[in-house]
Amino acid sequence: MSTGTTAVWGRVQQQDFRSRVRGALLGGAIGDALGAPVTGLSLEEVRALYGDEGLTGFAAADGGRRGAVTAVTQLTLFTVDGLIRAQVRRDTGAWHPPTDVHRAHLRWAAxxxxxxxxxxxxxxxxxxxxxxLYARRAPTKECLAGFGDATMGTLAAPKNPSARDSAALTRSAPFGLLVGWEPQLVLQLxxxxxxxxxxHATAQLAAGAFALLVHAxxxxxxLDGSVQHALALLAGRPGGEQVCDALRQALGSVRQGIPGPALIEALGDTDSAEEVLAVGLYCALVGEDVQHGLRLAVNHSGPSAATGAVCGALLGALHGxxxxxxxxxxxxxxxxxxxELADDFAMEMTQGPALHSPAAAAPGWLARYPRA
Structure with a gap:
């Protein structure tokens, strides 16, 4: 797999990139943790618990801890780990990122x-x-089954053939952080x-669309420009119609009035991948700032941890x-x-050859990210 263009990094570019990597990963984790206590609740139940404004900050979730993340964040972190390992293993001539990401997710399964x-x-x-990380935080049955053995699902023979939920989507922001790659390759990976x-093709292409948004x-x-780029690349792909419709509906809803739960739930209130993507994108588009966008993203009757994670990753990648x-x-x-993981990723993407090329190796890097 070729990565297309190779980025040349100046100091200012490196600092900006690290800020966006940190922003995407931390923002996604914040949205996940913010929405976790109210996932599965109706808007009426949320307001009964937290008042007319709904949830305005972290609330007690897993084990009574505020700010606790779910399997969404766990899987996202292991996606990053897999991408770093893929870059490290490239020196050996073993260049197949999907395999390294799969192995990383098997480590998550453990x-x-x-x-x-x-x-x-x-x-x-x-x-x-x-x-x-050794804690069960509401992993989906699709992820547990998909990573339940060492067999890797492929496009020709995927795991869970009918699965259309958002669990693949929500772990896919890190693919978009491969800024030295061409967008078509980010989508494919x-x-x-x-x-x-x-x-399900819709779940797969929703994950690809999310990665394309983060990449742009x-x-x-x-954010509006990133949607247009994604629509152009998704056009004509089998199964892409629903994802493109979801992106267009998110854009169209921006002009339909004051943001709130009614407009959000009109975009979807299920855990289907394209609806989660639409809600997370809409809230990122209309949020006055990160805090406002994330509060919108979790105060509705849908899967709040997932929509919060998507919105947070987009806003974090946008603003740093x-x-x-x-x-x-x-x-x-x-x-x-x-x-730590965000900084390692930024270091690998900007200075990888100095860390582990055949001619040079930084002490400890291969212990952190073994080639085996």
Missing amino acids: TQSAWGPDERREDNGWLAGEEW AVECAAHTHG LARGET ETALPPGWLAELEGRPTVL
């Missing part, structure tokens, strides 16, 4: 059944050694990796980490891990 890290597995790398757990934003495009609410960042579960 966290859902093991008590803690297996220190005997030297090839696990550092992320699989983070003890806080996201779709291939969605097939690891989701066989990370390259400095506007400095736009994220400091109070929410301070309470976010796993924040040090997210930051």
Whole structure:
């Protein structure tokens, strides 16, 4: 697989890119954690619990902890880990990113059944050694089944052939952070990796569309411009009609009145991938700032953790980490891990040859991201 153009990085570009990587990963995690306590509740139930304005900040979720993330964030982090490992393994001539991402998600699957890290597995790398990740946080049955054995789903033979929910979509923001890749290749990689757990073309292309949006934003495009680019690349793809319709409906809803739950739920209130994408995108488009956008994204009768995660990743990639609410960042579960992984990703993408090329190797990098 060729990655197309190769980026040349100046200091200012590196700093901007790192800020957008941090923003996308932290923003997605904040949206996930914000929406987790109200996922599965109707808007009336949300208001009964939190008042007429609904949820305005972190509330107690898993085990009574505020700011706790779900499997959405766990899987996203392992997606990043897999992409770094793919770059490291490229030096060996073993260049197949879908395989490395799949192996990373198998490491996530181990966290859902093991008590803690297996220190005997030297090839696990550092992320699989983070003890806080060894917790079940509402993983979908599609992900548990898809990563339940070592067989990798492919476009020709996907796992869960009829799965159309949003679990492949919500872990796909990291593909968009491959800013040195051509958009067509970002789309292809996201779709291939969605097939690891989701066989429905709409779920796969929604994941690809989300990656394309993040990719354009990370390259400095506007949010509206990123949607237009995605629509152009999705046009004519089998199964892409529903995703394109969802993107257009999100754009059209911006002009239909004051943002609120009625407009959001008109875009969809199920966990189908295209509806989650539409809601997350709409809230990012109309949010006055990150905080406002995320509050819109979780206060409705749909899958709030998923829509919050999509909205947060888009706004974080658009504005960078400095736009994220400091109070929410301070309470976010796993924040040090997210930051460390984001910085490793930015380092790998901008300085990879200096870290692990045949002619040079940074001490410890291959221990963090083993080639095995």
